[in-house]
Amino acid sequence: MKTIFGDIEKAYGVHFNFIEEEVANVSIFPPNPALPLAKKIFYLENRTDLHFEVVAGVYITVSKKPVVEVPPPEKEVRVSLDEVAVEKYLTNGISKKADGAYLIKPKKLGILPGLTDTDVLQTMQQIPGIYSADETVTNINIRGGTHDQNLFLWNGIRMFQTGHFFGLISAFNPNLNDKIEIFKNGTSAFYGEGVSGVVAITSGAAKTDSTTCISSNLIWAGFNTKLRMSDKAFFTVSARRSMTDFFRSPTYKKYYNRIFQNTVVTDLNNNQAVDYQNNEDFYFYDLTAQYHQQVGAKNELDIATIAIRNLLDLNESTTTENGFVSKNSTLGQQNFGINLYWKTNWDDRNTTIASFYASHYNLDSQYENINNSQIQKQKNSVSDNGLRVEHRHRLQDLWSLNAGYQYIETGVRNDEEINNPAFLRFNKKVVRTHALILESDWKAPNNLTGLKTGLRSNYIKEFDKFILEPRLQFYHSFDGHFRMTISAEQKSQTVSQAVDLQQDFLGVEKRRWVIADNSQIPIQRSRQAEIGFTWKNKKWLVTFDNFIKKVDGISTSGQSFQNQLEFVKLNGSYRVYGTELLVQRNFGKVYSWMSYSINNNKYNFPEYIPPKFPSNYEIAHMVSGAVIYDWRQFKTALGAKWYTGRAETTPISTTLTPNQPGIIYNNPNNERLGDFFQVNLSVSYQWKVFKKGNFEASFAVLNLLNKHNIINRYYRVNTETNSAESVNTYALGRTPNLSLKLQI
Incomplete structure (x- = not known):
């Protein structure tokens, strides 16, 4: 059926x-x-x-x-x-809910340009207002915020690592997820942390027959299996591993050159990649397991675990006057988590949910300098544990009241050790937060109007500080075709990412997690309001959203500056306002869409002159679109995106005087890089095999026209010419990929 x-x-x-x-x-x-x-x-x-x-x-x-x-x-x-306002948003499997949130169902997801797999973190970047300033899934910007300002949850577990291959591939198995909810604003009061956005991923909950999926592309291979152990018990397991340490596909080479340019893994003199055939060994994997059990007639038990790991082993060698020299450096990154979930349906009006999760993140590196005997060791780890209890009471058929309590304990550790000259730094901090939540959800009898209000009260024990966070979601449909939504929220977070030095962690990861101390590292707090409109009929869809957001408590070290602010520690804020527009047309087998977003994103660092200037993550104008053909087993999508370049800070002069200590810059972010333009293509076909099996082949090309897009530029001193020279970071060149998937 x-x-x-x-x-x-x-x-x-x-x-x-x-x-x-x-x-x-x-x-x-x-x-x-x-x-x-x-x-x-x-x-x-x-x-x-x-x-x-x-x-x-x-x-x-x-x-x-x-x-x-x-x-x-x-x-x-x-x-x-769930009240759904737009069922087919961009493609099949993506919908926009009445409250403005986005719902992605990967197993029903249609085709999108440039993608071979239902990668959730790549897919969400097609939504207006969500993008990546450096085209990675570890630097996703929601309405001008930084990646660490987003809360990523996998089955209730907070994830501190979201990418493989240092950001080019999502860390979440694309064939496993059942549902992804994305909030740009108006989030539930049960979500704490994450002052910018929320991405909640759920997997393994559907009560279906036993299934197995085996898949592979030119980077990784994996499988996931769901076993129906009884009418009330299901077990799901998945595993995925890269083939990069023994199979160097054209896709791998493109990814490698993109990530490792301008790092210790490359030759900075000519920006050419070292010989990866001999000098580096890289791989990643992810594992998940989930058990779901119906206990009696009223209870459900769910246990979910996840393990993610990246590993880079770099060997550098050279011949000197003293003979052959070889040095070995390593970089490891992993995130492990577990969640225990219990749900009791007391009666048709009362439900209680209790869950406990633990998440541990670790990033460590050892760098042996080939030019001297210096060895540098660095480590960054996060331990995050949480308890959540929620009770849902339905007062009337269309009105419910939810209340709950959350306890979150987060510890962050940063270590650094250098042998020559001797240096040792050790830092560990813990923050404990208690939260009380109250939420009301009401819908009119005709389902044309809805109102959800919430209040989250956080008490941070270490600072003896209370923070109140009100939330609001309102919608009204005027005639079944035209709908208005109003959303507003206040949020806070105590854990964020910072960059001490651009060379940290081999220059590949750079960012480390830090925890607020309520002084030098303040608690980040956001306020956001939005009004949106949706009009649709059988053939047309138009969405028009307008927002304003302000985030206080940011620091210069958390914004990845590579100019005069790189080594300056300042606290401040940013304010962003903008508009997001989507127009979609359905022609039957063919449909198309085009989106446009504009935003004005400005920093304010009061202790610096000038205090206000453009954000590093401001994309002033962005246009994207696609034409998609979807008919039975065959699908194809051709799309393009264009946006104005990111800000850069130029030197006053590229010629340095003999006594000049370094580069003298203009005001921060005084210029912009060239515009970004990219055309992407995807094609897929599905065959029926066996009685209940499907085989699908997908082919995609990113950057079909092979445009040389510059996505970052900084300046350094060239001692040989005594000048300031620019160093460019380029986006992916033309990158093909092939995916094969068997579902049985």
């Missing part, structure tokens, strides 16, 4: 809403493809025990037909569905 639903959705641009277990085992002969939609629905309803109801012309709700027996009057049967 689900296969039939998918064919009808593609043919008519409609969407079926159903409960998984009600249709999972329903099988019939498909209706005649030549029949119109109404007759196909009539055919399905008359040959199954399912009832179909068409809502607003494009949504079809599916439910079990009522049984003959009449239930007792006090026994009510209700089906609750």
